[in-house]
Amino acid sequence: MGNKWMRGWPPLAVIALCAAAWEAAVRLFAIEPYILPSPSAIVREAMQPNVWPRLEMHTLATVWRTLTGLALGVLAGTLLAAVIHLVPGARRAAAPLLVLSQTVPYIVLVPLLLIWLGFGDEPKIVLIMLVCFFPVTVAMLTGLRECDPALRGYLAMIGADRWTIFAKLELPNAVPYLFSGFRIAAAYSVTTTVAAEWFGGGSGLGYYIKLSYSGFQTGRVFAGTIIIIAFSMLMFGLAALIERLVVRWKPEAERRGGHGAGA
Amino acid sequence: MAPALEVRDVVKRYGDKEVLAGVSLTVEDGEFVSLIGPSGSGKSTLLKVIGGLEPAEQGEIRIDGRRAEGRRGLIAYMPQQASLLPWRTVAGNIELALGIAGVPRGEAKRLAREWLGRVGLADYADAWPHTLSGGMQQRVSFIRALLSPQKLMCLDEPFGALDALTRQHMQEWLLSMWEANRRAVLLVTHSIEEALLLSDRIVVLSARPASVLRELAVPFGRPRSAKLWKTPEFAELRDAIYDLLKPAAAGGSDGA
Numbered sequence: 001m002g003n004k005w006m007r008g009w010p011p012l013a014v015i016a017l018c019a020a021a022w023e024a025a026v027r028l029f030a031i032e033p034y035i036l037p038s039p040s041a042i043v044r045e046a047m048q049p050n051v052w053p054r055l056e057m058h059t060l061a062t063v064w065r066t067l068t069g070l071a072l073g074v075l076a077g078t079l080l081a082a083v084i085h086l087v088p089g090a091r092r093a094a095a096p097l098l099v100l101s102q103t104v105p106y107i108v109l110v111p112l113l114l115i116w117l118g119f120g121d122e123p124k125i126v127l128i129m130l131v132c133f134f135p136v137t138v139a140m141l142t143g144l145r146e147c148d149p150a151l152r153g154y155l156a157m158i159g160a161d162r163w164t165i166f167a168k169l170e171l172p173n174a175v176p177y178l179f180s181g182f183r184i185a186a187a188y189s190v191t192t193t194v195a196a197e198w199f200g201g202g203s204g205l206g207y208y209i210k211l212s213y214s215g216f217q218t219g220r221v222f223a224g225t226i227i228i229i230a231f232s233m234l235m236f237g238l239a240a241l242i243e244r245l246v247v248r249w250k251p252e253a254e255r256r257g258g259h260g261a262g263a
Numbered sequence: 264m265a266p267a268l269e270v271r272d273v274v275k276r277y278g279d280k281e282v283l284a285g286v287s288l289t290v291e292d293g294e295f296v297s298l299i300g301p302s303g304s305g306k307s308t309l310l311k312v313i314g315g316l317e318p319a320e321q322g323e324i325r326i327d328g329r330r331a332e333g334r335r336g337l338i339a340y341m342p343q344q345a346s347l348l349p350w351r352t353v354a355g356n357i358e359l360a361l362g363i364a365g366v367p368r369g370e371a372k373r374l375a376r377e378w379l380g381r382v383g384l385a386d387y388a389d390a391w392p393h394t395l396s397g398g399m400q401q402r403v404s405f406i407r408a409l410l411s412p413q414k415l416m417c418l419d420e421p422f423g424a425l426d427a428l429t430r431q432h433m434q435e436w437l438l439s440m441w442e443a444n445r446r447a448v449l450l451v452t453h454s455i456e457e458a459l460l461l462s463d464r465i466v467v468l469s470a471r472p473a474s475v476l477r478e479l480a481v482p483f484g485r486p487r488s489a490k491l492w493k494t495p496e497f498a499e500l501r502d503a504i505y506d507l508l509k510p511a512a513a514g515g516s517d518g519a
Contacts, residue, residue, distance in 0.1 A: 148346075150342065150343075150344040150346050151346050151348060153316075153342065153346075154340065154342045154344075154346035155363075156314075156316055156335065157310075157311075157314045157316060157335070157338070157340045157342070157417075158335075158336060158338075158339070158340050158360055158363055158364065158411070159315075159335040159336020159337070159363060159364070160336075160363050164363060168348065168359060169348065172348070172350045173350075175350075247350075249349055249350040249351075249391045249393075250349070251393050
């Protein structure tokens, strides 16, 4: 535990230092609050009785959408990877389509999804799924394929069938890869939700920020943004925590080295 | 009684390269046979044919009297790398292999615990494989093969990846294990000493394309010990096999 604090305090100190410099600069140069509010002004604004309950409500809406979209996206990405892996020839057929799906700018998808699915939660959740499935599918496909050839050879030699090799070798091998995809998806999911809320609907931090921005309530824009950042980091940490709990078999050193994006 | 393994005139080609040029050998029930040959001579290919992973162009494989070409799961197998799944405990790895071989789950659990205890690894039953040393991992890999119900065990250079000292200890350990639990064993190795110490019979393969150069019975009685190394007969046999395996005696490396 003590060790964690030792590693945790330098970034925290840097953040505190930046906030202090920000505060000092705003006061020193007497910057108007609608251009750049100081950190203390942001906190004061957020704590106002007509602001805080609304921030809470919109945060809850964003959290719920993000978690739903992320869960469905990860599920879809995992299943898709398994199907592509198990159906002979599907990998080659699907690879260009997968990449193509990512070249469509998702801003363009928003109005289309609104036309098709209305102004409720559905288009937003579908958008989050579309953004989240890709890193999961790609990472998972790599994990399913890149098993130790010695293990593959051994299992074939003792007569394991296709299903056993999938369930006992390929799937467990893919789990750490799945988590590196999951961490990226978790980070994407929050920004996607906020963007989707910006474009339509009447709830969520994206909507609230847009509203505050139109009313020159810069303090509230910052308050919403800070909550989004905190939520994103929480999601990233949550993904890392789940990974630690699930992948217990790895050597300590390898685990810290990890796959993909390490925090 | 049918031999545990009968390989007759097996020919195997990759494209137009002949790897096995009519190899024949048998392993009787309860017999320890070593297959020795220069590296790249097709020993591992022969094992893959026996294991049913690779088809042969010609010839016959019988395991326990039944035709076995292209059929998998008829042999117990110990590969060069311990090949323990890193996400399963030591006992879990043994149980998985026994499960694939058709041993009921409860029985597999009991056998794994019992035998880990017997080879001094009781404390490691619930450990992750990476916490074990190379020699310990190979002991797990061996009992995993030993406990599999198939009649024939194929060991593919099981100590090839170990350091010299561990390798020698493991050979002595395997000798005592096998003498206490006689099974039909086909051991692939390129160590002449290892083959002499462990086997009843040695089959010497030529360089590629592989054919049987010679088959010789190992005249030492059992139980054996590592002291065998120092006897003049051992040295004599070792030199004889060594001469057989000299590149000049084996001919060119390629060409049919």
